[in-house]
Amino acid sequence: MNAHRQGRGRTGPNLVGIAARLLLPGVALALSGCGIGVLDPVGPVGGAQRTILFDSVGIMLCVVVPVILGTAGIAWWFRASNRRATYRPDFVYSGRIETMIWGIPFLVVLFLGGIAWIGAHELDPAKPLASPAKPLEVEVVSLDWKWLFIYPEAGIASVNRLVLPVGRPVHFRLTSASVFNAFFVPRLGSMIYTMNGMTTQLNLQADRVGRYPGQSSHFSGDGFAGMRFDADAVPPAAFDGWVAHARSAGPLLDRSAYLALARPSSAVAPYAYRAVVPKLFDAIVMHTIDAPPSPAVATARR
Incomplete structure (x- = not known):
């Protein structure tokens, strides 16, 4: 009898060990996500x-x-x-x-x-950040299924890559050339929606050099899962160098190039345009230049 009990003690389930093995991976996963969110x-x-x-x-x-x-x-x-607890059945x-x-x-x-x-x-997303530096203007267009970033002051643009100078506020103007979408860089903060035919504003600032993942945080169709971009925070000198390099290479973002870019596609590798036609962002908002309809919209119209 004693031997039987001792055998059960050695081979029986260790509930504490099982609970630890189940909980520790989840805790580790949660803590690992804190570093990038x-x-x-x-x-x-x-x-x-x-x-x-x-x-x-x-x-x-x-x-x-x-x-x-x-x-x-x-x-x-x-x-x-x-026995010391008082029983009070009439308490109300x-x-x-x-x-x-x-x-x-x-x-x-x-x-x-x-x-x-x-x-x-x-x-308030539209409220300017307190800083002695002049904000960098960036115009953001959500497409199917990629992001277009226009730098109107520099006259260049990039696809699926947002380059920002460290320590300088950034004023975003955002719109959608297609369906409802959402712009979000978790480590910078303030998710904000992009809407077709409308403009929203957002003010952010990066204080540390690094590459921070950005994403679309609103479902927008088949290519939603791959609609991601890199937000690269670089020193001001490196930002100026990137602008100079972009101006010296890459295609021109004119009307025909924009219409080709706006065709639905996903998992597009980042690249830059050396020049952008003036007021392209305003033309997209005002529908004086229209992107091809997304597959979902085209199907609904039939």
């Missing part, structure tokens, strides 16, 4: 949004943690074996308990509402 910002907008996120979680934990501990404490105190009301139950959630909603109100105004 919104929890590791590289600019003032992303940093402010992370602060709002942490503050909101902290406020909510002020309710969640006491409720969890209180539930466990009540269950333990009023267990059947506890307590002013103190009611005040606590309703007062704490009221304060949580008040604080969360205050954070949301202040954050919504301080982080």
Whole structure:
């Protein structure tokens, strides 16, 4: 009998070990994602949004943690074996308990509402960032299924690559030449939608040199999964060098080149245009130059 019990002890399932093997990969995966997402910002907008996120979680934990501990404490105190617990079958009301139950959630909603109100105004996408440097103007067009970035001051453009000078604010004007879409660089912050025939604005800034992945965060058709781009934050001298190199090579982005670019395609390798016809972005917004319809739109019109 004793030998049988000892055998079961050695070969029986180790629940703690099984739980650890199941949970640790998930925890490691979650922590590894923090290094490339919104929890590791590289600019003032992303940093402010992370602060709002942490503050909101902290406020909510002020309710969640006491409720969890209180539930466990009540269950333990009023267990059947506890002779010191008072049995009160006629209990129906307590002013103190009611005040606590309703007062704490009221304060949580008040604080969360205050954070949301202040954050919504301080982080208005169209609000310029406080900086002595002049903002860099970038015009963004979402296509099927790629991104076009136009630098009107430099007269160049790039596809699926956004190059930004470190420490300088960037003012984006965004539109869509096709369906509804969304522009998002997680480590810079502030996802914003792009809409056909409309213009939205966004102000961002990168404070650290690096390559940060950007993406379309709104489903837009068959090539959505590959609609990604690189946001390269480089020193100002390197940015000037990239502009000079782009001007010396690459095709011209005129009407015919834009119509060819606008045809639906995905997983397009980044490249640059040496020159752009003036007011191309405005022409796309005002539909004086129209991209070919996406497959979904073309099918719906038949």
